[in-house]
Amino acid sequence: MPHIDLPEGFPGISAALTYRPETAKPLRELAHVLLHQANSLTPAERELIATFVSSRNHCHFCQSSHGAAAACHLGDASIVEQVKTDFLLAPVSDKLKALLVIAGKVQQDGKLVTASDVEAARKLGATDLEIHDTVLIAAAFCMFNRYVDGLGTWQPRNRRCTRRWAGTWPRKATSSLRSNSRWSSRRVSLDAMPMSNQKGTSRGPSPLLKPGMIELHLRP
């Protein structure tokens, strides 16, 4: 049960955003710029950073929804699981690993980031802007996670529900800047979405990579 009178039927942060549109606007804009706008880091890489930080903060809704978004971009849910459990062994670039080291320190305390952490990322090709965005994505998810958990929001444990929600999120993030559309109305278009990689196993091209889903992510 949420701690305050949040609207029913909205999972996780969507209930809090609906409750207070004045703060929802800058929160959505921030997430949009960091995760969806053009960037030399791919959307998948940025979603992985968000997922990793949310996982370390043990925020179920955020790590599930952003993990599903990352899996959708990657076409492989097992990479997401590997990043959550031990990213050093994940099949991601060395540059992303160096950025995840920085993100993990920011998650604990920004003061833990050292000049050598930053140098290591730079040597592997990270730009100042990519380092900046990594720090801010990690910091922002320390906010989103606390917001979602601190209000006691409804965080469904049903994977399918979270996946559907993740598929609508990028589009919603943008469309909601213009209107307060209900997520439930978008859910319908994803009803035919098959389950895949339930056990985190990689089975070639994922059914998650349906053209409609990709369009949702890449063309908000």
Added chain:
Amino acid sequence: MPHIALPPDLPGIRGAMAFRPETARPLNALVEVLLAGPSTLSRGERELIATYVSSRNCTHYCHSIHGAIAAAHLGGDEALVKQVKTDFTQAAISPKLKALLAIAGKVQQDGKLVTTADVQAARSLGATDLEIHDTVLIAAAFCMYNRYVDGLGTDQPDDEALYRERGRRIAGDGYVMVSEEYLASHTQAAAH
């Protein structure tokens, strides 16, 4: 020394904001709504919540500047701000604000620590749902601002007078107006 090439003349979050105006806009808009927008919590009370969380995160720039803004709203009472940082239960503030600070302190650690009893205690002292919402979001947001300022290794001056002067200006003009000034001057400098 900052970890990346931030403009050298802008300390704390201002350097980070000038480095990336696209994210500065929503970051400033958020703090403006939370700390300076219409609310049944006074601006002094909201600044005290931001100061308290920043102090617990040991982010010098944020707890100094928001402490200075809080003092400016509280008739220059710097001793009260200091008392909230060191032990708010003994501070001369309302029991309602103390209950909200207890919630903010839990959010600073982990949102999951907030209990129904914490929220009930605040409510029985007169806190509304919106005040509880804003307390949670102010505390959560400063866990972001603090990490952003520390994580980039921004310059965080020690000079108290600097924060006092700037705190008065922000208390008067608000975040967005003051930030537009340095964001514009930096953009011009970058263009030349």
